Amino acid sequence: MRVVFAGTPDFARVALERLLAAGFEVPLVLTQPDRPAGRGMKLQASAVKQAALAHGIAVAQPRSLRLDGKYPDDAAAAREALLAARADAMVVAAYGLILPAWVLTTPRLGCLNIHASVLPRWRGAAPIHRAIEAGDEHTGVTIMQMDEGLDTGDMLLVETLPIDPQDTTALLHDRLAALGGRLIVEALELAACGGLRPQPQPAEGVTYAHKIEKAEATIDWTRPAAELHRQVRAFDPFPGASTSAGDELLKVWAARVADATVTQPPGTVQAVDAGGVHVATGQGVLTLTELQRPGGRRLPATDVLRGFPLQPGQRLGAAAAG
Template sequence: MRVVFAGTPEFAAVALDALLRAGFTVPLVLTQPDRPAGRGMKLQASAVKQRAIAAGLSVAQPQGLRLDGKYAADAAAARDALVAADADVMVVAAYGLILPQWALDTPRRGCLNIHASLLPRWRGAAPIHRAIEAGDAETGVTIMQMDAGLDTGAMCVVERLKIGAGDTTATLHDRLAELGGRLIVEALEMAACGGLPQTPQPAEGVSYAHKIEKAESSIDWTRPAAEIERRLRAFDPFPGGVAALAGEAVKVWRAEVVEGRGAPGEVIAPGPVVACGEGALRLTELQRAGGKRGPAVAFLQARPIQVGERFGA
């Protein structure tokens, strides 16, 4: 099968690697334009572009795909490249651009999406983060036949994955990426034999994983300790949890739920242990502004925290 691939971050690059190892022909790769990154804000290629270039694949980086939009010229060039690729199917994984109908219709067998959730739960941009934040016991990967809706297409292959008590978005991401790469290969092999099932998504259980905003990093100590702990894991590696301590912004990366009572944000025991709206948290991994994240004990050597001090939002 001839497979056009569309994706941008590491999650997608893992799937591209899997397709190449399985021997699929990839005549074209679509990925986001290079973006400024790092301290020097130099243009940096996406993880998918880096893999594609290393494999000698043709790469297109349109800024938009709407033929009547701001980047109509880019869209027209991408359409021509996609037609020339003569693809059986397009595989999409965290691409970052909405595919218009012309793109969905161009490959002979349409487009398959690798989505990191058990659809219809957590449609949208941040399914891994939101599953951890919500306290879900499991998640998984759905290979979906794409349609014009937001993650509304028929489900082709689904596999579940347990969310561990200590999982962060970073650790869960890596397991889901590997699972996605394996499942898309299985799905394409089934499609090549004419046996890829398609099951409509149920109308019940729909939820949306809205994009993670940096403003969400502010810790609300009036919330239950268990909820805050989940958010810290959900927001690792981005954007982390942020709290104010005597006018200094402190990043809180990890914490343990413990018993304790006090005013929300108050340090009620060494550790430091901080009271929440319900229960308390022992902060175990912290970071000062301009410093490196590390164990709380290292933080406390440089900046002791006294019982009675107060963390703010």
């Protein structure tokens, strides 16, 4: 089976590597254009592009696939490349571009998407983050037959995974990426023998995983400690939960809900000890256990405090400026 692959980040790279290991022929990879990254803001190829080049696969990087859009030349060149690939199917994983109708119908078996949730919950851009943030106990991967809607296509294969109470987006991402790679191989093998049984998504339970914005990173200490704990986990590795402490902005990379009583207004440091920084919230106490100062590294809170002492009674967040 000839399979065109469309994807950009590491989540997609795992699936591409799994397809190649399973013996599928991948004549063409579509991925996002190189982007500036790192301190030097040098152009950097996506994880998928790097993997494709390492395997000697042709790569196309259109800025758009809409023939009547802003970059018609990019779309036309991509169309020519896709037609020349003579693909039986196209696999899409975290690609980042909308696929118009001409793309969806070009491969003989259409386009199969690897989506990191159990649809119809968490359609959209950030299903892993939002599942942790919402406190979901389970998530999973859906292999979906793509249509022109936003993650609305028929389900082909579904498998669930439990979300551990300490999971971060980084940890859960890796398990879901591995699951997605395994399921897409199974789906294509079933497709080859006509064994797929598409099922419409349930009408009930639709939620949308909106893109993560940097503005969401700021910790609102009036919220309950349990919600803030989920926020910290959901925003690791991006964008990282943060709070002001005096004139500095601290990143909070790890925390736990403390077995303690709130005795101070939200955002107040109630205690500092070997276990971390205990901060009052709107409901309960959150203990900060891993922090990062501007320009520094992620470190245990006790290490950060050696050069940046936080004192009981000090106010964090918006209250710090008051």
